[in-house]
Amino acid sequence: MNIQGKRNIWKDYQKEIATDRYFYVRSCVRQNFFPGSEKAFLRILKEELSRDVYENASHTTCSGIGYHSDVVPFETAMTMVARQFALMTESGYENFTTSCITSFGLYSEILETWHHFPEVEERIREHLLRATGRTFKKPANLSHASDVIFKFRKEIAEKAKHRLINRKTGNPLKVVEHIGCHYSKMFPSKGVGGAEYPYVLVGMIEEWGGEVIDYPERRHCCGFGFRQYLVKANRGYSLACSKKKFESMAPYKPDFILTNCPGCPMFLDRWQYALSEMEGITYGENGFGIPVLTYEELAGLVLGYDPWDLGLQVHQVTVDPLLDKLGVDYDPSAKFTGKNGIDLGKPEPPTFLKFYQNE
Amino acid sequence: MNKSTIVVGGGIAGMTAAGELSRLGVEVTLVEQEQISGGHAACWDRLFPTRRPAEEVISFLREQTDSKVNTFSGRPVTEILHHESMFTATLSDGTILRGESLVLATGYDLFDASRKEEYGYGIYDNVITSAELEGWFKNHQPVRTKNGRIPSRVAFIHCVGSRDEKVGNLYCSKVCCITGVKQAIEVKEALPACDVYSFYMDLRMFDRNFEELYFEAQKNYGINFIRGRLSECSENEDHTLVVKTEDTLTGKPMKMIVDLVVLLVGFVPRSQNTQMLLKLKLITGNDGFLQPEDEHNGDNLTRIPGLFITGAVKGPVTIANAVADARATALQVYSFLHSNR
Amino acid sequence: MKDFGYQAHRDNTIDFEKNDFRIARFLLEREPSLNLCIGCGSCTGTCSTGHFTEFNIRKIHTLIKRGDTEMARKQIRQCMFCGKCQLICPRGINLRNVILGINRALEKI
Ligand SMILES: Cc1cc2nc3c(=O)[nH]c(=O)nc-3n(C[C@H](O)[C@H](O)[C@H](O)COP(=O)(O)OP(=O)(O)OC[C@H]3O[C@@H](n4cnc5c(N)ncnc54)[C@H](O)[C@@H]3O)c2cc1C
Ligand code: SF4
Ligand code: SF4
Ligand code: SF4
Numbered sequence: 001m002n003i004q005g006k007r008n009i010w011k012d013y014q015k016e017i018a019t020d021r022y023f024y025v026r027s028c029v030r031q032n033f034f035p036g037s038e039k040a041f042l043r044i045l046k047e048e049l050s051r052d053v054y055e056n057a058s059h060t061t062c063s064g065i066g067y068h069s070d071v072v073p074f075e076t077a078m079t080m081v082a083r084q085f086a087l088m089t090e091s092g093y094e095n096f097t098t099s100c101i102t103s104f105g106l107y108s109e110i111l112e113t114w115h116h117f118p119e120v121e122e123r124i125r126e127h128l129l130r131a132t133g134r135t136f137k138k139p140a141n142l143s144h145a146s147d148v149i150f151k152f153r154k155e156i157a158e159k160a161k162h163r164l165i166n167r168k169t170g171n172p173l174k175v176v177e178h179i180g181c182h183y184s185k186m187f188p189s190k191g192v193g194g195a196e197y198p199y200v201l202v203g204m205i206e207e208w209g210g211e212v213i214d215y216p217e218r219r220h221c222c223g224f225g226f227r228q229y230l231v232k233a234n235r236g237y238s239l240a241c242s243k244k245k246f247e248s249m250a251p252y253k254p255d256f257i258l259t260n261c262p263g264c265p266m267f268l269d270r271w272q273y274a275l276s277e278m279e280g281i282t283y284g285e286n287g288f289g290i291p292v293l294t295y296e297e298l299a300g301l302v303l304g305y306d307p308w309d310l311g312l313q314v315h316q317v318t319v320d321p322l323l324d325k326l327g328v329d330y331d332p333s334a335k336f337t338g339k340n341g342i343d344l345g346k347p348e349p350p351t352f353l354k355f356y357q358n359e
Numbered sequence: 360m361n362k363s364t365i366v367v368g369g370g371i372a373g374m375t376a377a378g379e380l381s382r383l384g385v386e387v388t389l390v391e392q393e394q395i396s397g398g399h400a401a402c403w404d405r406l407f408p409t410r411r412p413a414e415e416v417i418s419f420l421r422e423q424t425d426s427k428v429n430t431f432s433g434r435p436v437t438e439i440l441h442h443e444s445m446f447t448a449t450l451s452d453g454t455i456l457r458g459e460s461l462v463l464a465t466g467y468d469l470f471d472a473s474r475k476e477e478y479g480y481g482i483y484d485n486v487i488t489s490a491e492l493e494g495w496f497k498n499h500q501p502v503r504t505k506n507g508r509i510p511s512r513v514a515f516i517h518c519v520g521s522r523d524e525k526v527g528n529l530y531c532s533k534v535c536c537i538t539g540v541k542q543a544i545e546v547k548e549a550l551p552a553c554d555v556y557s558f559y560m561d562l563r564m565f566d567r568n569f570e571e572l573y574f575e576a577q578k579n580y581g582i583n584f585i586r587g588r589l590s591e592c593s594e595n596e597d598h599t600l601v602v603k604t605e606d607t608l609t610g611k612p613m614k615m616i617v618d619l620v621v622l623l624v625g626f627v628p629r630s631q632n633t634q635m636l637l638k639l640k641l642i643t644g645n646d647g648f649l650q651p652e653d654e655h656n657g658d659n660l661t662r663i664p665g666l667f668i669t670g671a672v673k674g675p676v677t678i679a680n681a682v683a684d685a686r687a688t689a690l691q692v693y694s695f696l697h698s699n700r
Numbered sequence: 701m702k703d704f705g706y707q708a709h710r711d712n713t714i715d716f717e718k719n720d721f722r723i724a725r726f727l728l729e730r731e732p733s734l735n736l737c738i739g740c741g742s743c744t745g746t747c748s749t750g751h752f753t754e755f756n757i758r759k760i761h762t763l764i765k766r767g768d769t770e771m772a773r774k775q776i777r778q779c780m781f782c783g784k785c786q787l788i789c790p791r792g793i794n795l796r797n798v799i800l801g802i803n804r805a806l807e808k809i
Contacts, residue, residue: 005482196476216601240709277702615716
């Protein structure tokens with residue numbers, strides 16, 4: 001592979017990412033899936049980088065999940081999104097930053113629709129005004145939170161406590177990056193690096209010392225796809241998509257998978273468990289799975305945050321072996337102790353997938 | 360100066376026009392920016408459909424032009440002016456040429472395959488273009504992967520940069536289908552044990568003996584033709600490539616590991632001349648190639664009397680057709696010079 | 701193994717690395733004219749059997765060339781061997797011999 005070829009493409013897809021004063025909107029599902037991620041994002045921006053990030057308590061779902069599951073019509077979704085823009089405007093911000101990839105895709109899609117069909121924007125403004133009495137300005141800058149971390153990847157590297165180097169071997173960790181479909185497949189120019197070779201996560205991995213794996217099924221969807229998962233009859237499809245990816249990446253022996261979407265880490269993580277139970281297969285080393293991280297979790301680890309503060313104990317595929325490779329100083333006994341010191345109880349061990357480090 | 364013409368571009372079309380005009384007694388000046396004449400054809404090894412060496416055609420044309428026409432080589436024409444029925448062509452070194460008529464035979468560019476990002480040209484080691492493969496043949500270089508292995512599977516990909524809204528080219532480049540068939544045969548001849556696949560949308564075997572070559576490719580060489588356009592290409596750890604398509608004739612997605620992918624790149628308008636042609640206010644079609652005054656009865660004429668266009672500057676063309684076109688152009692120039700302007 | 705009430709879907713992709721090309725090779729050796737097919741569909745259009753059943757002779761022999769013999773296994777016996785497909789084929793493919801070969805191959809392999 002000739003990396004220069006990719007760099008030439010990356011040059012064509014540079015996007016404007018605001019550097020301060022973010023109006024941050026959370027994802028409706030991520031706090032359940034990976035509870036430490038959004039908190040880590042806020043901590044990094046506020047404490048490490050001294051940036052102004054604002055959250056508005058009235059923020060709701062963007063309805064992207066409903067939209068992509070065919071239960072919320074586009075008209076409704078647009079009005080919901082108009083309301084989020086109104087909250088941003090009322091709060092005195094103009095840089096909109098989303099935690100969720102599907103939100104980011106939906107916001108992009110709506111702004112693009114309004115750009116091409118100003119009469120639709122007018123209509124939605126009327127809907128919103130009638131329903132809530134609100135008006136809004138469109139964001140000056142729309143970015144996904146992974147764009148923001150990407151933007152500050154060098155600053156994070158400067159403060160790094162750990163680099164993506166295997167402490168035992170001294171070799172760079174091998175990382176699979178997986179980009180949420182809605183990040184740039186719909187609008188390649190809205191994603192750092194475009195759609196075929198997105199750079200947003202690659203840039204972080206490179207900057208923090210790791211080595212990126214480009215495997216044949218890299219572009220394949222994780223399998224979430226909303227309807228494909230929500231309806232039980234379709235779940236086998238979702239599972240098969242993830243399985244296709246695992247089979248394709250496993251020969252490269254990746255140390256972990258890095259993601260930037262609410263759904264992808266959820267499925268790439270949990271389906272490893274499901275596949276191990278259904279078919280007895282595991283994809284990592286020695287019966288372990290391949291750990292799956294969000295970019296905030298990774299940034300947090302690089303900055304030396306406590307893995308249990310980052311919520312890594314709720315991952316289905318245990319991350320302990322990765323923590324050892326990174327040389328993270330962690331307390332295994334605190335893994336299932338709550339912030340308030342209460343024992344949370346240990347999860348039932350899976351049949352095949354190795355879960356506890358010292359098993 | 361009496362009955363003179365400047366021919367810009369010394370490819371097949373320009374050389375043919377220059378040679379014919381000189382035989383007709385016109386004082387011809389030929390400008391070719393490269394040191395050697397022949398244009399793209401000078402890079403090809405054997406020509407479809409007969410597989411006669413390209414060199415034969417070019418040497419014939421060189422005999423018609425060398426020492427017979429005044430030739431400037433190694434410098435491009437950078438500006439063309441038309442003033443009081445005279446044309447002035449300025450070369451990059453400042454040389455100024457004057458003529459009563461001018462023939463634009465500036466040809467085409469190859470499509471830049473790296474624009475099809477999903478095919479990985481310029482990224483994956485074993486994705487090459489048809490033009491590169493032709494170069495291998497011409498230089499007697501064996502067909503090998505980047506790290507020197509003998510390929511056991513080769514895939515030819517049709518319509519790269521043509522018939523594709525995503526790169527802004529709706530037109531068909533005409534010659535890539537038959538080039539692909541010819542090259543598939545040549546790979547098979549060089550490597551009889553290699554399986555050769557062609558991924559196509561349509562096989563456009565429009566000219567004489569083209570369909571027959573396709574038939575021969577199937578019958579005598581066992582080339583496998585699969586109807587389905589390449590969706591994406593990715594690389595394995597060992598630098599082999601995974602190609603993904605639909606086998607549209609069975610209605611199923613399909614993937615295959617191959618050692619070498621050959622992209623049949625199409626024609627695009629020559630970008631270096633855009634500004635120069637814009638200043639002359641010549642009309643281009645939606646495809647960006649020059650548009651003649653009348654596609655039937657004035658195929659070589661432009662809005663400027665005395666300025667003619669010929670060959671691939673008007674769009675994809677075979678060598679045989681470029682030759683015929685250039686001869687027709689020569690007659691048009693001749694009658695223009697002999698008319699009561 | 702646990703039953704979750706669903707399983708990973710079977711991959712529908714024609715996978716050249718996994719498919720079995722023994723029948724294809726047997727057939728192409730026995731009847732090389734099969735490689736001349738241009739997928740025109742005249743054979744299927746004229747085939748009486750195909751008008752009343754799922755049977756599609758063009759798809760059957762194309763799939764075999766892709767290493768996928770499932771359709772042939774299920775359906776080839778429906779052919780009545782009437783020869784109309786061969787009569788019509790613009791590439792002169794000896795389709796009756798192809799069909800015979802498919803039957804032979806399926807018995808053997
Ligand atoms: C891979 C491939 C294989 C092919 N194989 C065959 C084949 O086997 N048989 C066949 O019939 N056809 C083949 N073709 C098509 C063939 O290349 C064209 O028909 C032919 O080259 C057209 O000739 P042309 O003179 O119009 O243009 P060109 O070959 O492009 O020549 C134009 C010339 O003008 C010169 N020029 C341009 N601008 C200036 C300037 N401003 N000043 C001075 N000089 C200038 C250029 O340097 C060039 O030499 C193939 C095409 C491709 C892509
Ligand atoms: S000639 Fe063939 S390969 Fe070339 S653009 Fe036309 S159809 Fe495609
Ligand atoms: S020989 Fe078989 S396949 Fe051919 S037309 Fe007759 S029934 Fe159909
Ligand atoms: S009629 Fe002949 S060429 Fe046409 S699809 Fe059938 S076998 Fe192929």
